[in-house]
Amino acid sequence: MTTRSDDYPSLDDLAEIAEVALAEIPTEFRRHIEGVALRVDELPDATTLRALRIGNPLNLLGLYRGVHIGRKMTHTVVQNVDIIFLYRRPIIAHWRARGGSLSDIVRHVLIHEIGHHFGLSDRDMSQIERSPE
Numbered sequence: 749m750t751t752r753s754d755d756y757p758s759l760d761d762l763a764e765i766a767e768v769a770l771a772e773i774p775t776e777f778r779r780h781i782e783g784v785a786l787r788v789d790e791l792p793d794a795t796t797l798r799a800l801r802i803g804n805p806l807n808l809l810g811l812y813r814g815v816h817i818g819r820k821m822t823h824t825v826v827q828n829v830d831i832i833f834l835y836r837r838p839i840i841a842h843w844r845a846r847g848g849s850l851s852d853i854v855r856h857v858l859i860h861e862i863g864h865h866f867g868l869s870d871r872d873m874s875q876i877e878r879s880p881e
Contacts, residue, residue, distance in 0.1 A: 756840050762854060763788045766834055769855040777862070784814065784830040784865055786858075791837050806838045810857040812864035832861040 757765070766786055770778070791805045802808050814830025834857060843850050863873045 757836075757850065759788045759790065759836055762834060762836050762839065765851050765854045766858050769851070769858050772855075773859075773862070781862055781865060784832055784862075786832050786834070788834045788836055790835070792833070792835055805835075806841045808835060809838045809842060809853075810834045810861045812861040814865065816865055816867035830865060832858065832865070834858065834861075 763786065766788065770781075770786070773781075792802070792808045792811065796811065797803070797805055797808070800808065811833040812830070813833065814828065834854065839850075839853060839857065843853050846853070860873055
């Protein structure tokens with residue numbers, strides 16, 4: 749693992765962790781995200797923060813940008829690539845504040861954003877996370 753001067757995982761490190769997490773997703777779900785790009789950035793951009801009405805960029809760990817699969821038609825021309833963004837500095841801040849495994853946090857954020865690709869809202873996913881297995 750390469751590290752930055754601040755001794756925290758780099759953008760490439762987080763991308764590697766996310767790729768490992770993607771490989772662990774069950775095949776029946778993974779085949780539905782094959783066309784979704786994964787991008788790791790330091791922070792969300794100002795336009796995204798304004799659009800989501802988020803004042804502190806450290807409050808956004810990840811983002812799905814695209815058309816969820818329930819709204820896509822098989823014969824529709826794709827205008828943009830669906831992308832899952834993971835944001836390094838907010839994820840690191842969350843990890844430092846909460847502790848635990850960085851891999852678990854990255855996996856959780858990634859799965860949350862994949863949920864948006866499947867058309868689930870934040871509320872839907874919160875209910876799923878609270879329900880007993």
